[in-house]
Amino acid sequence: GAGVSQSPSNKVTEKGKDVELRCDPISGHTALYWYRQSLGQGLEFLIYFQGNSAPDKSGLPSDRFSAERTGGSVSTLTIQRTQQEDSAVYLCASSQGGWGTHSYEQYFGPGTRLTVT
């Protein structure tokens, strides 16, 4: 079946511009996660959605970062006024589960490579 998909695969933007990154999770997966992979910081957690709610957004690095999820499916990560240190690969993952249960395996998408010039 279809895995987690992300778009765009690559994004080059100028410093100060806003960008939107999209994630389509595996159909039926209620949990969705955003991570960031960068040379200096490794793999960092950004935010977790259960349905359309975000019980854990502790990893968002600043108020320039926001994310939403609609219809319990697609999620968008928005970075406002991009900075060079935002350059990284942004990974989305999804897993099964719901309130009171959790699934142990997170399935990752191919990522969006963001380059801020």
Next chain:
Amino acid sequence: AQSVTQLDSQVPVFEEAPVELRCNYSSSVSVYLFWYVQYPNQGLQLLLKYLSGSTLVESINGFEAEFNKSQTSFHLRKPSVHISDTAEYFCAVKVSVSNFGNEKLTFGTGTRLTIIP
């Protein structure tokens, strides 16, 4: 909070030789443990996981890892490596008690395994 340490950033190994990739973790609560693999230009894939029960877990492609609670380790081993094992390997932990807000994975910094023909 949890943390994961992968002391070896790069490990070169001759083909058909054994390999061990080290992973140590720190947590004040019980955790689940994972190894993810990232092949060149691909996304993260789950290699194996420890949830409970037998402390030795195996993957379908010959890797195994052993959970050692006293040493807080989850080292990854393979008795004979192949060229196709060239990849980056990430150790990760997740708290084992779900409370809706702690579903994230905490990753180590990764170990790049290079197989030498």
